[in-house]
Amino acid sequence: MFKIGKVTHYYDKIGVAIIELIADLAVGEKIKFVRGGEDLFEQTVDSIQVEHNKIDSAKSGSIIGLKVAQPVKEGAEVFKIS
Numbered sequence: 001m002f003k004i005g006k007v008t009h010y011y012d013k014i015g016v017a018i019i020e021l022i023a024d025l026a027v028g029e030k031i032k033f034v035r036g037g038e039d040l041f042e043q044t045v046d047s048i049q050v051e052h053n054k055i056d057s058a059k060s061g062s063i064i065g066l067k068v069a070q071p072v073k074e075g076a077e078v079f080k081i082s
Contacts, residue, residue, distance in 0.1 A: 007076040026057035035076040043069040
């Protein structure tokens with residue numbers, strides 16, 4: 001498990017987290033959200049959007065929108081589960 005990014009914003013009405021990536025991420029990969037050392041939840045990436053366009057993968061440095069299974073607060077760290 002390694003860190004791939006951080007939640008910078010969360011839109012509760014549509015259940016989308018904005019994540020600033022520090023590593024690549026692709027649809028189908030498993031991720032985990034952690035905040036203050038506490039595991040929040042895990043999910044599989046169903047879709048990634050960049051500026052409202054659906055993409056299959058995003059590179060390090062991208063800012064993406066990700067539909068999340070549960071509400072998540074700004075500052076939560078995102079980890080990829082191998």
